[in-house]
Amino acid sequence: MAKGTVKWFDPKKGFGFVINADGQDVFVHYTSIDGDGFRCLRSGQVVEYEEYSSDKGLQGKGVQILDLKPAPEPVKTRPVTVKKSPSGNRRARK
Template identity: 60%
Template structure:
């Protein structure tokens, strides 16, 4: 599992970006956030994630 830091996340639009430890920007959508309650991320939060190719890349 990869690790990175939340670059920004827009609660009203439901998406944002994570900067991977290798420096790449990784798109994140609220529907992929695991956990109970409101699905959001905070800028600067360290996260673990699994990336996958979507229809747009």
């Protein structure tokens, strides 16, 4: 089994890349992640997987998450106030 760090993973597209010990990109599809339900990886997570070479390059299967990273901080936004214009239409003001 190889170990690597998640470079990026797009949950909408269902794939991403892990960087292996040699610094090479390893393609990972969501179906290759062990577990039930929604399977996703986060950047920076440490994973263990079986690495194999295909005609498209290095790929990983049997991916197991070894290091759970905390959820990212929520984005902080400013409150928006809504004021009525003289014509009665509502307009958002910053």
